[in-house]
Amino acid sequence: MNNILKWLPLLLFSGLLLAQEDESNITENKPSWSDTAQQIIVNQTVADQAIQQRFANILKISARIQDPEVEVTEGVLVLNGWTDDAADKKWVEEAANRTEGVIAVVNNIEVRLGEQWDLDPAFKEAMTLYDQFIRALPKISIALMVLILTWVLAKITVALATRGLGRKVSNPFVLRMGARLLAVPVVVIGLYLVLKLTGLTNLALTVVGGTGILGLVIGIAFKDIAENFLASILISIQRPFRIGDYILVDGHEGVVQSVTTRGTVIMTLEGNHIHIPNAIIYKNTIVNVTANPNIRQKFTVGIGYDDSITNAQQIALAVLLNHEAILKEPEPQVLVDNLGAATVNIIVYFWVDGQKNSASKVKSAMIRLIKKAFDEAKILMPDEAREVVFPEGIRIIQDSAEDTVKEPVVKSSEPQDNAVEADLSNDVDEIRKQSAENQLSKADDNLIKDEKN
Known part of the structure; x- marks a missing residue:
């Protein structure tokens, strides 16, 4: 019973929609009567048979009405047949009203809705897309060749830029990023040509014109990520510390393990890894303990x-x-x-x-x-x-001389060497070894390659 009550509103709503659809069909298929603007003349100038034959030929040629039937009696034109488009029914009625000798039009043409699972339109659309694809194959082939050429030119640009900048830039991260930035114009021009060849002119203009807007949107949406990325560039250039240095920053201290595009990883003396965003490191005071030994x-x-x-x-x-x-x-x-x-x-x-x-x-x-x-x-x-005050004074009792004799206090002698201090080596060396053995990031991701010896 509960299930029936649960589905009852849905059934009522569906019935209401069906009722509206049926009512719409009835309204569309209801015969319509329309009067023309022509005067009714007692002596007809155009015979009913001529009107019937001419309008039947018009419907046959236009092929808008299926199974058309035309009857004309005393200038009253009666239309029968069916169509799947209400606009065709309206067009036939307007054409009948303009026909000479027609006094009134009775439009009995039915508008039949297509089948619900009719796949013919989808098939026709698929065939249209297929034909368009076949016609576009030459353009697509040329665009694909341009895309491959763009990729090759971008690779060559990166290689040449790396070789040229390598003489002046020693930092591998800055060198790699600078070479890729020089290849960006080549990629943008290549994509523009590909979109232009394939007929996507508007999209091509959007790619070229929207590059700056896209950069602005990305900068706002990924502000923190961009900030860390820029901070990593500045850290890799300025080098406030090296791998293996013992630093203090933002309340944390430990041995620098790696520096990536997102953050810096340090290992504390307790053996814990701490990942600090590069933006925090760059904004805060850095104390490099091992910069000066x-x-x-x-x-x-x-x-x-x-x-x-x-x-x-x-x-x-x-x-x-x-x-x-x-x-x-x-x-x-x-x-x-x-x-x-x-x-x-x-x-x-x-x-x-x-x-x-x-x-x-x-x-x-x-x-x-x-x-x-x-x-x-x-x-x-x-x-x-310490000053001690006794408000009521102190009572002193004098003991005999025999009782006042005390043994001298013997102080323990302090040894020159101590087992605890036998090893004065720095604990940071052990942390450096552990840090090298427990890397969290790959060697290629590290922006600072040199290590502390």
């Missing part, structure tokens, strides 16, 4: 006010100069920074070769060794002084 590190150490500042500086400087990981040029420095609440704060500056050693590991070793040297030299490194 020398990295400066610093840390602060506080000594007591009773200790000699000069002595502390000489001891710290000696530790720095005696360590093989510290560069002699630029030379390390030990400078007084400020006077704290309980300490004199000294800043230790030194330079490390970031290609060979890890700056953080060397810094850790220097802090440990300078502390060891200060301990051996009896240089105190007190904590910040």
Whole structure:
């Protein structure tokens, strides 16, 4: 029951359409009566038989009406037959009204609608298209030859442009793109000739005239893609970094793995791949850590006010100069920074070769060794002084002398070498190896070919 109710509106709608179609057919096939503008003359000048014979010949020659029948009685022309076009019925009626001696016209011609599944029109249209194709074969053959010639000329243009630009442009991506741009006019002219030969003149003019409009539309629709593409060109030309460099950009840091037309892939120290769009890289500040292998590190150490500042500086400087990981040029420095609440704060500056050693590991070793040297030299490194207020005072109980005797505190000796700091090599080297082994893009897609050694 529910299914019947569901389909009931559709059935009613279909019945309504059929009823309208039947009504239209009835209206079209209803006999029509029309009076002519001629006067009714008592003595006929043209015989009914002559009118009948002449109009029958007209219908036969025109072949607009099927099974035509013509009857004329006292100047009244009665038409019978059928046609599949209402315009033919109207034309016959108008012709009858213009016939001499016709007083009135009774049009009984039926308009029969064609069969619903009549494939004859489609077949005729297919045959027409086939004939047109056969006639157009010579033009199509010539257009195909022009298209092949255009492809060959474009290839030659790219080869010649590559050879000519190769002497001035070293970047492979810019060289390839420039050569292809020089071949664009050849392709456009070739397509214009092909469309002109095939008779598509309007389309040919559209191709030539609409090239600029098409470029504008594409530029608006693919703004971000175009922006990244242009940024990749500028990056490949300016070379702010190389493959294998350790960079910091837009809050990300890692080793540069590849640069494509869409973005730059870097591998972090955690081994993760980060794909950054080239537009973001080009707009943001780029910190190239490995562009200059020398990295400066610093840390602060506080000594007591009773200790000699000069002595502390000489001891710290000696530790720095005696360590093989510290560069002699630029030379390390030990400078007084400020006077704290309980300490004199000294800043230790030194330079490390970031290609060979890890700056953080060397810094850790220097802090440990300078502390060891200060301990051996009896240089105190007190904590910040704190003022404690006791509102009710402090009650002091004096103990006997025997109870106050305490054993001296023995400080643990700091070793010169540390197993943790035995390997001061840079962790970036390991990331470079992993980056080379886990490439996300093909070598041909990389816009920057040179690698960091």
